[in-house]
Amino acid sequence: AQKITQTQPGMFVQEKEAVTLDCTYDTSDPSYGLFWYKQPSSGEMIFLIYQGSYDQQNATEGRYSLNFQKARKSANLVISASQLGDSAMYFCAMRGVPGTGGYNKLIFGAGTRLAVHP
Amino acid sequence: NAGVTQTPKFQVLKTGQSMTLQCAQDMNHNSMYWYRQDPGMGLRLIYYSASEGTTDKGEVPNGYNVSRLNKREFSLRLESAAPSQTSVYFCASSPTENEKLFFGSGTQLSVL
Secondary structure, three states: OOEEEOOOOEEEEEOOOOEEEOOEEEOOOOOOEEEEEEEOOOOOOEEEEEEEOOOOOOOEEOOEEEEEEOOOOEEEEEEOOOOHHHOEEEEEEEEOOOOOOOOOOEEEOOOEEEEEEO | OOOEEEEOOEEEEOOOOOEEEEEEEOOOOOEEEEEEEOOOOOEEEEEEEOOOOOOEEOOOOOOEEEEEOOOOEEEEEEOOOOHHHOEEEEEEEEOOOOOOOEEOOOEEEEEO
16 A cells, blocks of 8 residues: 655744755555645645656756655655745655556645744 | 636535535546545545546545546535535546646535
8 A cells, every 4th residue: 555654744944944844655566656735825735846756866846856765765845945935734645656556546645834934 | 727626615514415516627637536635634535537437436435426527527426414524625637647636726615
């Protein structure tokens, strides 16, 4: 069975500093995809970044980067130069490999609430 | 550019009442999903539809039914609402199964 674990219920960071949000996953599938979503207080889910299990390089999207350590089964989100607008819930998610029960299911971790202080 | 549209945004039901949550997407996506979000538990998949004409159970399907009416629309029905179904419900879609999800704005449902 696939599982996503986010061990940090809440994180604080000073504006303009970098912050790392942890995500570990468990799967027996050789191929999978990892996603990060942001949920601000308004409630919508905003896609941030994607990493495929066979991607050679860590994914980056602007101020977001994914520290992907396959051997450790971790996919931590790094936000550089934090802004007040980054205050939100952040969810890590995983999709399984085609042909398995996990393929069509994007499963989510419990989330980490990030607060950016001025 | 509407994206994924859910209705209603808020709903209060009494135990035992039924209702249908509506979802429509205008992005010509093949796959659609229903999730529920409870505090401290992230999002859990209720049902999904990989393509028009197919539906499958997710992690927490009990108490729900779905209908993939056409490529655009995917509805979620609560036949006999229970307080345990109080949650925020999200509809989502993706171009195919292996791509990112686009979410609707959510429906806050309270069952008294």
